[in-house]
Amino acid sequence: MDVHQLSFPARVVRGAGAINKLGELCAGLGRRAMVIGGRRALASIEQAVFSQLVTAGVTAAAMQWYGGECSETHINRLVLEAKAEGIDVIIGAGGGKAIDTAKAVGASLGAPVVTLPTIAATCAAVTPLTIRYFDDGHFRDLYPLPQAPAAVVIDTQLLALSPLRWLAAGLGDTLAKWYEYRSIAHPADLNGLSASASANSRICYDLILQYGQGACGALTEGKPAPALEQAADAIFIFAGLTSIMGSGAHASAAHAIYEGFTVNDKTRQFGHGLLVGYGNLCLLALEQRSDEELLAAIRLAKACAVPTRLEEICADLTAAELGAICRSCAEAPDMANMPHTVSADDVRSAMNRVDALAARD
Numbered sequence: 131m132d133v134h135q136l137s138f139p140a141r142v143v144r145g146a147g148a149i150n151k152l153g154e155l156c157a158g159l160g161r162r163a164m165v166i167g168g169r170r171a172l173a174s175i176e177q178a179v180f181s182q183l184v185t186a187g188v189t190a191a192a193m194q195w196y197g198g199e200c201s202e203t204h205i206n207r208l209v210l211e212a213k214a215e216g217i218d219v220i221i222g223a224g225g226g227k228a229i230d231t232a233k234a235v236g237a238s239l240g241a242p243v244v245t246l247p248t249i250a251a252t253c254a255a256v257t258p259l260t261i262r263y264f265d266d267g268h269f270r271d272l273y274p275l276p277q278a279p280a281a282v283v284i285d286t287q288l289l290a291l292s293p294l295r296w297l298a299a300g301l302g303d304t305l306a307k308w309y310e311y312r313s314i315a316h317p318a319d320l321n322g323l324s325a326s327a328s329a330n331s332r333i334c335y336d337l338i339l340q341y342g343q344g345a346c347g348a349l350t351e352g353k354p355a356p357a358l359e360q361a362a363d364a365i366f367i368f369a370g371l372t373s374i375m376g377s378g379a380h381a382s383a384a385h386a387i388y389e390g391f392t393v394n395d396k397t398r399q400f401g402h403g404l405l406v407g408y409g410n411l412c413l414l415a416l417e418q419r420s421d422e423e424l425l426a427a428i429r430l431a432k433a434c435a436v437p438t439r440l441e442e443i444c445a446d447l448t449a450a451e452l453g454a455i456c457r458s459c460a461e462a463p464d465m466a467n468m469p470h471t472v473s474a475d476d477v478r479s480a481m482n483r484v485d486a487l488a489a490r491d
Contacts, residue, residue, distance in 0.1 A: 136323075136374060137258035137278040139245075142367065148285040149178050152221075153186030155281040155491020159242040160219030164192040164212050165445040166232040168301070170225030171248040175288070175394050179221065179246075191215045194229040199263045199271070205234045213238055215396035219244065222279075222401055225296065226252035226402060230260040233275055242280035248363050249296035250289050251403050256281050256370030268400065269392045272463075278374070284366055294349045295401065298435035300365040301342050305430070306384040307372045308335035309410045313382045313417060314467050327376035328366045337364035374427040382460075382467040383416050384409035387477065390459030394451055396444045398437065408443060411488075416472060416479035421487060423430040428488050437489035451479070 143151045156163055163183055172193055183190045192215050199205030212220070212235060220239070222232025223246040233254075236243035246254040254261075260276040262270040311331040323479065337360050344357030372380055387409030391397040397405070400491070411431060416423050428438050437443055440452075447455070456474040458467065465472050 136159045137276070138281045138374060139256045139279045139370070139470050140285065141281040142256070143281065144284040144286070144362070144367075145359065146287040148283050149175070149246065150182065151181035152244065152283055153184075153188065154180060155244055155283070156183060156219055156221065157186040159244070159280055160188070160217075160474045162189045162191045162215065162217050163221055163294070164194060164208075164215065164217040165190065165221045165223060166194050166196050166208060166228065166235060167223035167248075167305045168225060168228045169195055171228060171326065173381055174248060174291075175223055175246065177370025191217060196228040199265055200234070200260060201263050201265045201363065203265050209238045212241070214281045217241065221246060222255075223248060225249045226254035227259070227263075227433065230262075231255045232262055233279065234260040234262075235256075237275045237277055241293060242478055243277075244281045244283065245279045246285070247366070247417065248288050249292040250300040250365045250402075251401070252300060252367055253295040253369035253373060255279065256366055257373045259373065263392075267346045267388045267392065269462075275311070282366065284362055285357050286362055286414070289362060290348055290354045290358060290359070291352055294346060294435055295404065297346060297349050297361070299401045299407070301338055301345070301361065301434040302410065302431070302436040303403030304334045304365045304369045305338055305434075305436075306406050307331040307369050307380065309413055309427075310384050311372065311376065311380045314415060314469065317354065318464070323375050327372045328376065330372040333368045334364045334372065337368065338368055339362065340428060341432070345434075346435055381464040382414040383415040383465055383472065386462035386465035387412050387459045389462035389464065390455045390457075390477070391443070394444075394447070396447065396451070397455070400443055404437055405443065407431055407434075408438065408484075411438060411484040412477065412480040415483045416468070416476060423485050424484065428484070428491050432491075439485045441485075444455065444466045457483075463474070465477045
């Protein structure tokens with residue numbers, strides 16, 4: 131048997147007001163903390179984080195913007211700053227790119243990382259993986275980390291105050307766990323780990339099918355609710371377990387389509403999970419699923435505020451730009467996980483079919 135390392139988050143604290151456990155968690159990990167996050171995330175949590183750390187006897191030595199892209203440039207810059215400050219614990223706050231940056235900084239330092247997602251857009255808060263980009267935002271690679279976060283703080287009170295589009299992104303990205311794993315997993319070939327990943331991916335789908343629309347309603351009202359807690363569990367915990375147990379080999383066409391969109395300036399910043407969510411529908415079309423199944427997936431996507439038509443992502447793509455995106459989708463690393471070869475023309479045909487059905491529904 132090959133040696134295989136599984137890295138799980140050591141502790142997960144979840145629920146409304148979970149941020150009030152942050153100081154206690156950090157005190158058990160270090161004495162000098164650097165908070166790395168997005169600008170809006172830092173502004174929204176700064177007072178609460180400082181209060182928590184001071185009460186717990188932890189020095190908040192630095193609060194740093196992650197840089198706007200999870201790139202090697204910004205990771206290296208923050209590593210140097212952390213070393214200069216004698217940092218021994220990293221707090222990553224915000225969305226996926228900010229948290230991925232913080233995780234990579236912690237891994238480079240050999241320091242524990244506590245993640246505090248302020249939006250429920252991806253499962254980045256729990257996984258031992260960073261998605262790296264070039265400084266201009268182009269997708270670069272998947273960068274496995276030697277450690278998972280030491281603690282994850284999922285505060286649904288914070289999440290309830292976030293923009294709806296980022297929850298929609300999380301729902302789209304999490305639905306991909308089921309759609310994509312199903313596309314590449316063959317039941318006869320499943321071992322214990324892959325069977326667990328498959329089971330968790332199905333839990334992701336079932337929870338979103340039942341609670342996704344209600345979770346969106348909680349954000350509309352700006353208040354935590356049981357539906358939001360269930361959706362957050364799907365986005366962070368069960369999606370994260372799918373990624374970990376699947377050893378990263380759980381993505382296919384939906385993520386390849388996201389990666390393809392990053393080559394275009396007009397679509398690059400639309401949102402990882404929103405593009406993956408649209409990619410889910412294209413994946414079903416690439417699999418030649420029936421119109422009835424595609425329409426059911428489109429209705430679920432609409433209930434979760436996930437885009438179902440290309441014009442919702444960008445209404446003014448030229449034929450040349452769309453052609454470049456489709457070529458990039460077909461050439462993306464995750465597309466190679468599909469059980470059959472997918473061409474740029476196949477991607478374009480899938481988009482056409484999804485758009486036609488979404489317009490009809």
